[in-house]
Amino acid sequence: xxxxxxxxxxxxxxxxxxxxxxxxxxxxxxxxxxxxxxxxxxxxxxxxxxxxxxxxxxxxxxxxxxxxxxxxxxxxxxxxxxxxxxxxxxxxxxxxxxxxxxxxxxxxxxxxxxxxxxxxxxxxxxxxxxxxxxxxxxxxxxxxxxxxxxxxxxxxxxxxxxxxxxxxxxxxxxxxxxxxxxxxxxxxxxxxxxxxxxxxxxxxxxxxxxxxxxxxxxxxxxxxxxxxxxxxxxxxxxxxxxxxxxxxxxxxxxxxxxxxxxxxxxxxxxxxxxxxxxxxxx
Amino acid sequence: xxxxxxxxxxxxxxxxxxxxxxxxxxxxxxxxxxxxxxxxxxxxxxxxxxxxxxxxxxxxxxxxxxxxxxxxxxxxxxxxxxxxxxxxxxxxxxxxxxxxxxxxxxxxxxxxxxxxxxxxxxxxxxxxxxxxxxxxxxxxxxxxxxxxxxxxxxxxxxxxxxxxxxxxxxxxxxxxxxxxxxxxxxxxxxxxxxxxxxxxxxxxxxxxxxxxxxxxxxxxxxxxxxxxxxxxxxxxxxxxxxxxxxxxxxxxxxxxxxxxxxxxxxxxxxxxxxxxxxxxxx
Numbered sequence: 085x086x087x088x089x090x091x092x093x094x095x096x097x098x099x100x101x102x103x104x105x106x107x108x109x110x111x112x113x114x115x116x117x118x119x120x121x122x123x124x125x126x127x128x129x130x131x132x133x134x135x136x137x138x139x140x141x142x143x144x145x146x147x148x149x150x151x152x153x154x155x156x157x158x159x160x161x162x163x164x165x166x167x168x169x170x171x172x173x174x175x176x177x178x179x180x181x182x183x184x185x186x187x188x189x190x191x192x193x194x195x196x197x198x199x200x201x202x203x204x205x206x207x208x209x210x211x212x213x214x215x216x217x218x219x220x221x222x223x224x225x226x227x228x229x230x231x232x233x234x235x236x237x238x239x240x241x242x243x244x245x246x247x248x249x250x251x252x253x254x255x256x257x258x259x260x261x262x263x264x265x266x267x268x269x270x271x272x273x274x275x276x277x278x279x280x281x282x283x284x285x286x287x288x289x290x291x292x293x294x295x296x297x298x299x300x301x302x303x304x305x306x307x308x309x310x311x312x313x314x315x316x317x318x319x320x321x322x323x324x325x326x327x328x329x330x331x332x333x334x335x336x337x338x339x340x341x342x343x344x345x346x347x348x349x350x351x352x353x354x355x356x357x358x359x360x361x362x363x364x365x366x
Numbered sequence: 367x368x369x370x371x372x373x374x375x376x377x378x379x380x381x382x383x384x385x386x387x388x389x390x391x392x393x394x395x396x397x398x399x400x401x402x403x404x405x406x407x408x409x410x411x412x413x414x415x416x417x418x419x420x421x422x423x424x425x426x427x428x429x430x431x432x433x434x435x436x437x438x439x440x441x442x443x444x445x446x447x448x449x450x451x452x453x454x455x456x457x458x459x460x461x462x463x464x465x466x467x468x469x470x471x472x473x474x475x476x477x478x479x480x481x482x483x484x485x486x487x488x489x490x491x492x493x494x495x496x497x498x499x500x501x502x503x504x505x506x507x508x509x510x511x512x513x514x515x516x517x518x519x520x521x522x523x524x525x526x527x528x529x530x531x532x533x534x535x536x537x538x539x540x541x542x543x544x545x546x547x548x549x550x551x552x553x554x555x556x557x558x559x560x561x562x563x564x565x566x567x568x569x570x571x572x573x574x575x576x577x578x579x580x581x582x583x584x585x586x587x588x589x590x591x592x593x594x595x596x597x598x599x600x601x602x603x604x605x606x607x608x609x610x611x612x613x614x615x616x617x618x619x620x621x622x623x624x625x626x627x628x629x630x631x632x633x634x635x636x637x638x639x640x641x642x643x644x645x646x647x648x
Contacts, residue, residue, distance in 0.1 A: 091528040183612075185474055186492065186526035191467025210468065211527070218528040244468035245493070246373040246500040330465075 085164040087171050091179070091219035094133070094172040098220050101169060103130030107222030107249070109213060112136040113153040113267035114162050117257040121226040122166045124254050133220050134163050135172040137179065142208030153270055172220070179215060188214045188245070190237050193331050197324055197344065198233050198355075209234055210241050217242075217249050224250045228257075230264050232344055232357045235366050236331060253366040256356070258284060264356045276349040279317040283347055283356040286311035290343055294360045301325030301334045301341070308345055321346040321353065328359055328366060340364050367446040369453050373461070373501035376415070376454040380502050383451060385412030389504030389531070391495060394418040395435040395549035396444050399539040403508040404448045406536050415502050416445050417454040419461065424490030435552055454502070461497060470496045470527070472519050475613050479606055479626065480515050480637075491516055492523050499524075499531050506532045510539075512546050514626055514639045517648050518613060535648040538638070540566060546638045558631040561599040565629055565638040568593035572625055576642045583607030583616045586625055594629060603628040603635065610641055610648060622646050 088094050098105060106125025110118050125132045136159055143149035156173070163171055187207055190199070194206040217225060225242075227235045239251040257265045262284030263277075272280060290307040298304060305323045312320050326333050328340035344357035359365055370376050380387055388407025392400050407414045418441055425431035438455070445453055469489055472481070476488040499507060507524075509517045521533040539547045544566030545559075554562055572589040580586060587605045594602050608615050610622035626639035641647055 095528075095530060181525070183522075184526050185472065186523045187471045187473070188527070189469045189471045191469070193467065215526075215528045218530060221530065240465075241468045243463070244466050244497075245470070246377075246497045248377060248500060248503065 085160070085168050085171060087160070087173060089172070089174055089178060091172070091174070091215060094135075094170070094219045095221065097170050098133055098222075101131045101133075104223040105129055105131050105133050105220065107216070107220045107225045108132065108134045109216050109225065110134060110136055111138045111152065111267065112159045113155060113270070114159045115257075115265040115267060115269075117228050117230060117265035119162065119166055120257050121228060121254050122163065122168060124252065125224065125226050126167055128224060128252075131169040132167065133170045133172070133222060134168045135174075135216055135220070136160075137172070137174055137212065139179070139208060139212040140176055141180065141211060142205050144202055144204065147202070148268075148271075153267060172216070179212065187211050188241060190241070193233070193237050193240055196326075196331055196333070197322065198346070201321065201346070206234070206237055210237060213238055214241065214245070214247075217247050222249050224252050226252045226254055229253050229357065229359070229366050230256045230266065230355060232342055232359075232366055233331060236328070255365060262288070264354070266354060268352055268354065271352040272349055276317055276352065279315050280349055280354060282312055282315040282318050283345060283354060286345065287343060287356055287358045291358055291360060291362065294341075295362075299337045301336065301338075304341070304343055308343065312345070312347060317349050319348040321348055328364075342366070367442070367450050367453060369442070369455060371454070371456050371460060373454070373456070373497060376417075376452070376501045377503065379452050380415055380504075383413045383415075386505040387411055387413050387415050387502065389498070389502045389507045390414065390416045391498050391507065392416060392418055393420045393434065393549065394441045395437060395552070396441045397539075397547040397549060397551075399510050399512060399547035401444065401448055402539050403510060403536050404445065404450060406534065407506065407508050408449055410534075411505060413451040414449065415452045415454070415504060416450045417456075417498055417502070419454070419456055419494070421461070421490055421494040422458055423462065423493060424487050426484055426486065429484070430550075435549060454498070461494065469493050470523060472523070475515070475519050475522055478613060478615070479604065479608075480628070483603065483628070488516070488519050492519060495520055496523065496527070496529075499529050504531050506534050508534045508536055511535050511639065511641070511648050512538045512548065512637060514624055514641075514648055515613060518610070521648075537647060544570070546636070548636060550634055550636065553634040554631055558599055558634065561597050562631055562636060564594060564597040564600050565627060565636060568627065569625060569638055569640045573640055573642060573644065576623075577644075581619045583618065583620075583623070586623070590625065590627055594627070599631050601630040603630055610646075624648070
């Protein structure tokens with residue numbers, strides 16, 4: 085596995101690979117969710133390129149940029165084991181040179197849910213993803229459904245700005261008790277960790293209601309909230325039932341319904357979601 | 367010369383060309399300035415790709431979008447004669463699909479001069495150029511120095527967002543009486559056309575002052591304004607002496623000085639500029 089530290093080096097190394105490239109951009113602190121993206125990329129492409137970059141531009145001033153876990157050596161070992169050919173690990177200065185001032189700005193899709201609670205977050209995400217796509221020139225780029233709004237926004241960006249790369253969104257990978265894999269799960273205390281699977285249970289309950297014929301967004305959200313309320317450590321931030329394409333909140337039926345929630349456990353904020361009907365994905 | 371109508375077709379056709387590609391994006395109404403870009407692109411690349419698209423996103427609500435000249439058949443003939451291999455001529459709907467909402471936003475470089483007078487103009491320019499670079503994947507993209515701020519902003523975007531294409535800025539091409547070539551020159555009445563070369567004369571006078579040792583931005587601007595004042599039909603909008611890299615107005619010496627001006631003749635607004643020392647260019 086070759087390691088490079090700047091977008092320019094990444095492009096040169098990628099071009100020397102030849103053949104199709106699947107790209108997995110990450111912030112490191114890799115877990116089984118990331119590795120599922122790498123495996124999918126390996127299946128669908130001749131080579132896999134990954135990146136590890138805790139992108140300052142997508143953190144708010146009061147967020148966990150400095151605390152974000154950075155187990156770099158372990159991450160590199162995991163990527164190497166998975167057969168990654170090339171990894172880009174840039175310093176912030178290699179991504180945001182002095183005088184940097186050109187941003188990719190999302191529109192209305194970024195106004196709700198995470199975007200409403202984290203001003204500037206998706207501008208930072210889209211800008212760094214645009215930079216990485218331009219540097220790595222992948223045939224396909226892989227993102228997890230866990231960050232559903234991010235995935236929808238990146239796909240919209242790729243369409244709007246005519247990026248050549250196909251955006252592939254992969255299913256959520258879960259712990260055995262249902263908790264969606266996240267690099268932020270390490271922040272949870274033992275007690276919070278025990279409580280956290282309530283997110284998955286709440287969404288599963290709403291999925292059962294869907295299976296039983298319930299299509300009203302409000303009713304499905306109430307099911308989620310009822311289950312979340314059973315866990316005293318869970319403080320719901322939002323529960324949303326939205327059209328999976330437009331991210332607009334829906335009262336009635338949508339072709340694909342994105343049921344998503346953000347819940348705080350102490351200082352840690354966790355996300356989870358399901359797209360209905362089952363097996364649809366983003 | 368092959369003609370395509372969508373970014374996706376352009377990408378497929380460009381990839382089938384093989385070899386290096388030089389790209390000349392235009393709004394049509396081609397003149398000798400555009401053709402100089404095509405020739406330079408042909409010299410430096412195996413193939414030349416051009417585009418003709420009057421980009422609605424870079425026109426303000428009160429600007430000349432509908433009046434902008436569109437002599438398409440003539441433009442296509444000119445490009446074919448110059449050996450262009452591929453031309454993209456999209457309809458607006460092929461560039462801005464329903465739900466389009468992702469924009470490339472410039473920063474402080476866009477705040478002054480043209481950007482200050484044309485809110486949103488450079489957002490429209492950068493967004494369409496980003497789309498075209500992603501579609502055409504050129505090795506080099508060619509722009510004219512006549513639109514100096516645009517050229518500086520596009521180069522900054524390419525650097526900030528890690529576009530693979532090299533941005534090449536080519537010298538201003540002038541009529542025999544000095545008037546900088548522009549698609550908007552056709553708007554001038556016969557009387558205004560006779561008056562318009564005063565822009566070039568004013569910049570030439572300032573260049574002579576530079577040659578004589580004058581380095582103060584204010585003094586050079588005064589020379590420009592004095593010559594402009596000699597022409598009753600010329601109504602100066604601005605005269606600027608700015609650092610050619612930062613576009614910040616400079617009172618004293620800059621490594622490269624961009625002396626630029628926008629002047630109205632009736633309803634027509636013309637731009638011209640010179641970069642000092644002579645022979646520097648952008």
